[in-house]
Amino acid sequence: MNPLRRVMVTGQGAVTPFGMGADSLWSGVSRGRSAVRSITGFETTGMPVTFAGEVDDFDPSKWVGRDLPATRDKSLKMVFVAASEALRQAGLFEPDQRPENLFINTVVGTGLGPCFEAEYSYGCFFTQGWKSVRPTTVPRSMFNSFASQLSIEFGLTGMNQTVACACASGASAIGHAYQLIERGSADVVLTGGVDSPLSPAMFAAWTNLRVLARHEEPERACRPFDRDRSGLVLGDGAGMLVLEAEEHALSRGVQPLAEVRGFGSSSDSSHLTAPTVDGPVRAIRSALLDAGLRPDDVDYVNAHGTATLANDENEAHALHEVFGRRGASLPISSSKSMLGHSMGASSALEAIICVESIRNRWVVPTLNCDHPEPGGLDQDFVPGQGRSHRIRHAVSNSFGFGGANCVLVMSGVEG
Amino acid sequence: MIPTRNAIIEQLHQSLQRLRGRRIVIEMFTEEARLVEELGLDSLDRLEIRFDIEDRWKIELDDKEAAALATVRDVIDIIQSKLATS
Numbered sequence: 001m002n003p004l005r006r007v008m009v010t011g012q013g014a015v016t017p018f019g020m021g022a023d024s025l026w027s028g029v030s031r032g033r034s035a036v037r038s039i040t041g042f043e044t045t046g047m048p049v050t051f052a053g054e055v056d057d058f059d060p061s062k063w064v065g066r067d068l069p070a071t072r073d074k075s076l077k078m079v080f081v082a083a084s085e086a087l088r089q090a091g092l093f094e095p096d097q098r099p100e101n102l103f104i105n106t107v108v109g110t111g112l113g114p115c116f117e118a119e120y121s122y123g124c125f126f127t128q129g130w131k132s133v134r135p136t137t138v139p140r141s142m143f144n145s146f147a148s149q150l151s152i153e154f155g156l157t158g159m160n161q162t163v164a165c166a167c168a169s170g171a172s173a174i175g176h177a178y179q180l181i182e183r184g185s186a187d188v189v190l191t192g193g194v195d196s197p198l199s200p201a202m203f204a205a206w207t208n209l210r211v212l213a214r215h216e217e218p219e220r221a222c223r224p225f226d227r228d229r230s231g232l233v234l235g236d237g238a239g240m241l242v243l244e245a246e247e248h249a250l251s252r253g254v255q256p257l258a259e260v261r262g263f264g265s266s267s268d269s270s271h272l273t274a275p276t277v278d279g280p281v282r283a284i285r286s287a288l289l290d291a292g293l294r295p296d297d298v299d300y301v302n303a304h305g306t307a308t309l310a311n312d313e314n315e316a317h318a319l320h321e322v323f324g325r326r327g328a329s330l331p332i333s334s335s336k337s338m339l340g341h342s343m344g345a346s347s348a349l350e351a352i353i354c355v356e357s358i359r360n361r362w363v364v365p366t367l368n369c370d371h372p373e374p375g376g377l378d379q380d381f382v383p384g385q386g387r388s389h390r391i392r393h394a395v396s397n398s399f400g401f402g403g404a405n406c407v408l409v410m411s412g413v414e415g
Numbered sequence: 416m417i418p419t420r421n422a423i424i425e426q427l428h429q430s431l432q433r434l435r436g437r438r439i440v441i442e443m444f445t446e447e448a449r450l451v452e453e454l455g456l457d458s459l460d461r462l463e464i465r466f467d468i469e470d471r472w473k474i475e476l477d478d479k480e481a482a483a484l485a486t487v488r489d490v491i492d493i494i495q496s497k498l499a500t501s
Contacts, residue, residue, distance in 0.1 A: 061437070070436025132470075135462040 007181045008256035008413070010249045011092070011242035012352045013085025015078040016339055017053040017235055020063055021085060025239075025349065026356040029335050029364040032385050034219035036233050036340055042200045049207055051218035053235025053340025054198055065095030068153060071140070073116040078238035078345075079108070079146050079194040080153065087154060087190065090242035091254055105158030105186045106147045107177045109169030109193035111344035111400065113143040116199045123201075146194055156190060166400030167304070169193050169344030170239060171408050174351055175263035177243050178408075187248040192240035192351075195343035206234055209273075211308055220368050224305035224334035225312050225381045227371035232306040235340025239348030258355040261393065261411040262291025268403030275310055275399060280318035283405035284395065288322075291393070291409040295323045298330065298409075299391040300363055302350045303381075304399045305334020306341055315397065316374050325378040331389055333382040337367035347398035347406065354394040354410040363389045417498045418472065420446070423491045430467040434460055446488040454487075474498065 014021060017035035018028035028035060035053045044050040060077040061068045064084040071077060087093035092102060118141040124132040139145060144162040151160050159180075163173040170193020177189035197206060206212055213231040215221035223229040249256050264287030268279035288295060301323075304315055323330055335353050336346060357363055369383035396408045418426075424444045431454065432439050443454065450456045456464060465481050468474070468490065474497040484490055 059436075067437070070434055135466050136459050139459065 004182045005184060006246035007178045007243055007260045008246050008249050009241050009258045009260065009355055010244045010254045010256055011086040011088070011090030012257065012355060013082040013089070013240045014349055014352055015055060015082050015238045016349060017055050018339070020081060022352055022356070025352065026360070029338050029353055030356070030360065030362055030386055032338065032365045032367055034338050034367055035235070036218045036222060038218060039198065041198060042203070047207060048214060049212045051221060052198055052233060053342065055196070055236035069149065072120060073114040073140070074196040074198070074236060075110070075114055075116070075194045075238070076146060076149060078196065078236065079150065079240065082192065082194070082238035082240040083150050083154065083190060086192070086240040086242050090244070091252065092242065093154060101157045102155050103158050104156040105160070105177070105180065105189040106151050106156050107161045107163060107173045107189055107191040108147040108150070109163045109171070109173030109344045109348065110143060110146060110195055111164060111166040111169045112195050112197060112202060113164070114141050114145055115202050116196070117141040119199045119201050150190065158186065164344070165404035165406070166402055167341065167343050168347055168398040168400035168404045168406040170346065170348030171351065171396065171398040171406035172265065172404065174241065174243070174260065174348060174408060175265060175406055178260045178263050181243055181245050188242065188244045190240060190242055192238070193344040193346070193348035194238035195345045196236040197234045197343055198236055203234065213307060222307050222337045222340060223368040224303065224307040224337050224366050225316065225372055226307070226369045227373040229307040229309065229312060231308050232336070233340040235342040237339065237342030237345035237349050239345050239352050241348065241351065256413050258358055258413060259411040260408065262287045262293070262409035264288070264290055264407045266405045268405065270403055272403070273401055275314045275403070277314050277317045277321065279403055279405045280315060280397065280399055281321050283407045284318065284322045284397065287395065287407035287409050291411070293393055293409065298323065298393050298395050300354070300357060300389065300394040301330065301332040302354050302394060302396040303332050303334045304397040305336050305366065307334070307336065311399065313374055315399070316377055316379060319379065320377045327378045328380045331363045331380050331382045333364050333366045335364050337369070347396065350396045350398065351408055351410060354396050358391045358394060358410065358412045361388060361390050362386055363391070417495050420491050423494055424487065426467070426471050427464070427487065427490060430464050434463055444487055446486065446491065448487045449485060450487070468494065472498065474501070
């Protein structure tokens, strides 16, 4: 067997409620800003929750710099822009040039798929009957339409895959892409995650699941690891990365941003929505083993940190079991406190946040964590404000409904 | 009532604008304009446009009729003739 190859991040792109681009994402989260506000994209009057981390509708062609297929699906719009940014940074895309046939593989994570398309068509069916369902509903609403549209628009001719495991979809896609490169099955993979749970019926479904935070002030609603947390806040997002074998990047003269050092995954094998402690523990340990690191080597954890009662309590205990009493030597923060939870996109955005945390020697805060809980575990949730901190190795946790736990280890280029 | 040739062109123009998600100059829609070669309709676009035509004018095109449409004029003619005989 050939020796395993180092896998580097050579491009990244993001669309978040902070705006277009990975820079605006980093600018928002590093300063501890909240992107949560009242929803304007659809009518929420009378609903118990009326806020989210919403990305306003936009024209992706304007941002990508070339005409793109028209779509009503916000997720597709977001992933076009995030992918073009990541490819451009990696030196693999110029808007004014026709796409070459690039042997680049595509692995996209999504928990909800193109739900705006599906919802629109079901709406037509139930209000006007079968004849009103648009004839292109099938190709537009299939889960792999994101990955397929990216391959078509950017000339990506390698394998084309879609991964769905709810809120861990992005990390799962990145982990899969990392393994493909590490083991020599691919040189370059465009990967990441995208989701918008802010289509009206999907938002209603989340509301009725009764896991959404309720609060008078939207920006204070998402309170990960806080005593008064009351649930998660939904958000829109797309985060895409170009992963590349180290020698491939160097041979192209591209400077890596960071390394994907390890990946671990496990199933709770327990319940569709109730998390366990054991599942995350096994995923974190497996990621560290894969990375060849000990718990003490880890300098930062970007937590799943949804701010539901169950997740945060379980995750804190899982982290305590793996890392013990590290106190301030192991900052743990939840960027969802600022962005909301964009399902399959969250974990990809969090991988980007880890890359930037390593590069900028700065940990992002957990907003609204005024009374850290659970107590007694001596954990540092970086409440309120980010701070300077040298990070060689970061762990990024993502746990999805269904019991899918995915953990990435991201490291500095120097290793 | 049979729609005018201009009304049909206007409907086609609106359909294509919606499909493309951007403004398209109506001057492209001459009667001679070819649906595939000049207006750029692919197979999925043709399904969508056919859907809009049937929905707007309350007619039905069978598969052979739809496949035979090559120009804007063909579209106008078949809509007018279907409505004239209904």
